[in-house]
Amino acid sequence: MNKFKLGCILVSSGMGATIIVPPIVLAAVEGRTYHLKNPDGSLAIDINLSNKGQMTYSVRKNNKSIVDSSILGMSFTNDGKTYDFSKDLTFVRATSSRKHFSYDCPSGKVSHVDVDYNEKVITTKIDDIFMDVTFRALNDGYGFQYSFYAEEDSYVKQLTWQNEFTEFNIPTNSKTYGMDYEANRKEDDDHYIDYYSYETHYDIRDFTDIETDKKVSLPFGYETNGYYSVVTESGLIGSGYHGSFLQKDKNDILATVHAPAGGEKPDYTVSLPFASPWRVSSVGSYATAFETTIVEDIQGDIEEYKQQLNETYDFVSQDNPKIVELVKYFLEMYKNEKNKNYYFIIIVTWAIYIVHSLLIWSILYIK
Numbered sequence: 001m002n003k004f005k006l007g008c009i010l011v012s013s014g015m016g017a018t019i020i021v022p023p024i025v026l027a028a029v030e031g032r033t034y035h036l037k038n039p040d041g042s043l044a045i046d047i048n049l050s051n052k053g054q055m056t057y058s059v060r061k062n063n064k065s066i067v068d069s070s071i072l073g074m075s076f077t078n079d080g081k082t083y084d085f086s087k088d089l090t091f092v093r094a095t096s097s098r099k100h101f102s103y104d105c106p107s108g109k110v111s112h113v114d115v116d117y118n119e120k121v122i123t124t125k126i127d128d129i130f131m132d133v134t135f136r137a138l139n140d141g142y143g144f145q146y147s148f149y150a151e152e153d154s155y156v157k158q159l160t161w162q163n164e165f166t167e168f169n170i171p172t173n174s175k176t177y178g179m180d181y182e183a184n185r186k187e188d189d190d191h192y193i194d195y196y197s198y199e200t201h202y203d204i205r206d207f208t209d210i211e212t213d214k215k216v217s218l219p220f221g222y223e224t225n226g227y228y229s230v231v232t233e234s235g236l237i238g239s240g241y242h243g244s245f246l247q248k249d250k251n252d253i254l255a256t257v258h259a260p261a262g263g264e265k266p267d268y269t270v271s272l273p274f275a276s277p278w279r280v281s282s283v284g285s286y287a288t289a290f291e292t293t294i295v296e297d298i299q300g301d302i303e304e305y306k307q308q309l310n311e312t313y314d315f316v317s318q319d320n321p322k323i324v325e326l327v328k329y330f331l332e333m334y335k336n337e338k339n340k341n342y343y344f345i346i347i348v349t350w351a352i353y354i355v356h357s358l359l360i361w362s363i364l365y366i367k
Helices: 284-289 303-316 321-337 342-354 359-366
Strands: 009-014 020-023 032-037 044-048 055-061 066-071 072-077 081-084 089-104 112-126 127-140 140-150 157-164 175-178 183-188 191-195 203-206 220-224 227-234 242-250 256-259 269-272 278-284
Touching: 020 284, 032 112, 032 127, 044 112, 044 127, 044 140, 055 278, 066 220, 066 278, 072 140, 140 269, 157 256, 183 342, 227 242, 227 284
Parallel strands: none
Antiparallel strands: 009 020, 032 044, 044 055, 055 066, 072 081, 072 157, 089 112, 112 127, 127 140, 140 278, 157 269, 175 203, 175 220, 183 191, 220 227, 227 278, 242 256
16 A cells, blocks of 8 residues: 655545545635636636535636536435535645546547546545545546545444435526436336336437426536537446436536436445546537547546457457357348347447447448
């Protein structure tokens, strides 16, 4: 375990390292605002910590609002005690950095990606539990992630997740592109479970036409003040966290809500240190918003991801008899009028598209 000295309070960080926090920064919260811009200076994130200990953020593109002031935070319980990180936060520190890296894509939207972002980490605490909110501003969007960890001598090793308070307070004049949650209710023993799958369609509508308390799925797109934005999540698989939807509340704000994937019963217990998936959004022109690689880039310079790219390409390459055989099977199934199932074909198309959008390439190759 790597250690570095900053003061005299020993804690375990969300990245598995040990941090020593100086007591002088553990001051009572005062109203304060932190600013973060992307490398080209066009996108600005304002992070505010109020004198009541509530953290909010807002996003602007060339001084035009993309996200108005929105609440951040999660809440947990442990042994009857509630840790509500949406209020009463004690400020610890704020750090800034800039990262640049690049990687090659053997398949996908582009062959080479250069990533450059500015980062700001705001650390707060409640008792002996710390919360880092890491913000990253890229030229094609932004993202943030929650990390929770405890002081090394803390008895708290696990937390029971209770709620997420993340908001996306988009301008009310926005035109949206989203798919409503539709549940397939199935009986499981003595109760029912709502299974979810992407089998409905995306609707284009004014934000004001989205019903209150209606869930919409991610990714969720919208156009506002001349810019396009697509909100989604990144790093979900392997995070130990559930997937999410957005839900319009009574204040006309999109709140992040829990959505069990595939009908699984959610496990609300997380071990410390714990990091949530990234909440990420592309921002820019239509092309920028939908052709971005920000979902991958927001996670940083991850060697494991580069390895996955190469392994994925090896699997779906033209020399792999498994993928050729699979595509031939789907083609034959489609040609057979009796077995033609358009929904099945759509699902298969999406599945292979997710593996780097190579279904079309494979079909053309076989033909």
